[in-house]
Amino acid sequence: MGAERSGPVKRTLESYYTTIEDFPAEGILFRDITSVLGDADGFKLAIDEMLKAIEGEAIDVIIGIEARGFMFAPVLAYELGKPFVPVRKAGKLPRETVSATCTLEYGEATIEMHADAFPPGSKVLIVDDLIATGGTAKATAQMVEELGGVVSSFLFVSELTYLNGRDLLEGYKVHSLVTF
Numbered sequence: 052m053g054a055e056r057s058g059p060v061k062r063t064l065e066s067y068y069t070t071i072e073d074f075p076a077e078g079i080l081f082r083d084i085t086s087v088l089g090d091a092d093g094f095k096l097a098i099d100e101m102l103k104a105i106e107g108e109a110i111d112v113i114i115g116i117e118a119r120g121f122m123f124a125p126v127l128a129y130e131l132g133k134p135f136v137p138v139r140k141a142g143k144l145p146r147e148t149v150s151a152t153c154t155l156e157y158g159e160a161t162i163e164m165h166a167d168a169f170p171p172g173s174k175v176l177i178v179d180d181l182i183a184t185g186g187t188a189k190a191t192a193q194m195v196e197e198l199g200g201v202v203s204s205f206l207f208v209s210e211l212t213y214l215n216g217r218d219l220l221e222g223y224k225v226h227s228l229v230t231f
């Protein structure tokens with residue numbers, strides 16, 4: 052028998068994640084994105100797969116949600132030549148804002164976006180690292196629509212399917228690359 056050939060092992064995006072038990076509270080399985088970003092191949096794979104997921108979609112503006120959405124949305128905005136708009140936790144943005152409150156897997160949050168972030172009618176891609184209950188994403192869509200924008204789709208690196216966040220986003224197009 053001849054020698055077996057083996058090329059470089061192709062890792063999945065999921066394999067770059069680290070899982071931490073009981074963080075930040077007991078009973079939570081925390082899916083840590085920093086180990087994806089902390090590996091150059093992992094980060095490249097994430098960006099490549101994100102770009103592939105939205106290939107061909109009409110997008111005018113890319114929103115990233117603080118803090119972990121900021122790790123991805125600006126890279127996509129740069130790659131696609133589109134403006135980046137931040138959604139931030141309350142009290143951080145300097146100009147007039149719109150706001151929405153959401154319930155999360157652990158806690159509650161109020162988030163804000165600048166009222167002049169994009170012109171009415173803009174097609175908006177909403178990016179975050181993860182969807183859990185979907186509360187943050189839904190609150191972001193409410194703000195986009197309050198400003199006359201149209202949500203083209205949501206794009207998450209990962210999805211906690213057991214929290215059924217997709218149900219809250221019924222009627223919207225939702226992309227996620229890794230499911231836990």
Ligand SMILES: O=P(O)(O)OC[C@H]1O[C@H](OP(=O)(O)OP(=O)(O)O)[C@H](O)[C@@H]1O
Pocket residue numbers: 116117118119120153154155156160179180181182183184185186187188216
């Ligand atoms: O689907 P949901 O239940 O709304 O949860 C998802 C959100 O929770 C996490 O952010 P977190 O609020 O922990 O803030 P961080 O990005 O600043 O760590 C995550 O990055 C999403 O933004």
Ligand SMILES: Nc1ncnc2[nH]cnc12
Pocket residue numbers: 079080081082083156157181183211
């Ligand atoms: N289980 C989890 N892991 C990582 N980020 C999260 N955000 C909300 N729930 C999370």
